[in-house]
Amino acid sequence: MLVDHFPLFGLRLRTPRLELRLPSPEELAELAEVAAKGVHDPEVMPFLVPWTDRPAAEVARSVVQHxxxxxxxxxxxxxxxDLAVFLDGRAVGVQEISARDFAITRRVATGSWLGRRHQGQGIGTEMxxxxxxxxxxxxxxxxxVSSAFADNHASHAVSRKLGYQPNGIDRRAIRGALTxxxxxxLTRTxxxxxxxxxxTIDALEPCLPLLGLAST
Incomplete structure (x- = not known):
């Protein structure tokens, strides 16, 4: 089975409303369709890489390829x-967690997107x-660590709720303008x-070597 060779396919995170896990091919297609229908106001760009500025079909394909x-x-x-986020069994977005040399740095970064029709319901905080x-x-x-553009009020609200503190700024060129x-x-404390x-976390231990950690 695939999970025997890549144990992360067995990893499950569960909250009161959500399940986060790697998607099947069919669920990945569902995620692509969610993204194609929009994940933010087209008048603004919340991402460093403006992947949502493409036509809907290209947005969908980029989700699969990424x-x-x-x-x-x-x-x-x-x-x-990149964990798919499921609400009532339906894919609604993606929650990313990443790291470099985690065994040494003990630092992770996060990023996410959520279909527009599912926003404003606390799902972003929960995922x-x-x-x-x-x-x-x-x-x-x-x-x-995380980051968000100054005008991304929803993302900053989630960060404040979860205990993040300001950690400096970067100046970015987004859509040809300064952002x-x-x-x-966020510290452990x-x-x-x-x-x-x-x-709750299920089936984490088999994943530890892939995450740069020794199994217990």
């Missing part, structure tokens, strides 16, 4: 895990809380002080 490319480039020293639990409780991370990217840092969403 997912495959992340898995194909995987090494224990540098990895990016990020799931991967933060994976990072801190499951993997022993010391800190997590301020606000960096954010702040995560522990702010966590309120219960999360």
């Amino acid at each position: 997912h495959w490319s992340q898995l194909g480039a995987w090494t224990p020293e540098e990895w990016s895990l 990020r809380a799931a991967v933060l639990h994976l990072a801190f409780a499951g993997l022993g991370a010391h800190e997590a 301020i990217d606000r960096r954010l840092l 702040a995560w522990d002080d702010h966590r309120t969403i219960p999360v």
Whole structure:
């Protein structure tokens, strides 16, 4: 079975409403269709790479290709895990957690997107809380980083709720204009002080070597 060769296909994160896991090919197609229908107001661009500025068919295809490319480039020293987010059994978005030299740095980064019709319901907070639990409780991370443009108020609201603190800025050129990217840092202590969403993790131990950690 595929999970025997790549145990991350067995990993499951669960919150009161959501399940996060790697998608099957059919579920990946469903995710692509969600993205093609829109993940943000077309008047703004919340991503460093403006992948959603393409025609809908290209947006959908880019979701599939990006997912495959992340898995194909995987090494224990540098990895990016794009977990599909399921609400009531339907794919609604993607929550990413990534790291470089995690066994040494004990730092992860996160990013995400969510279909527009599912926004404003607390799902973004719940899905990020799931991967933060994976990072801190499951993997022993010391800190997590994220960033969002200054006008991405929804993302900043999620970060504040989960305990992130400002960690400097970057100046970016997005759609030919200056955009301020606000960096954010979450320490293990702040995560522990702010966590309120219960999360369960299944089948993590077989994945540890792929994440750069020794099995217990």
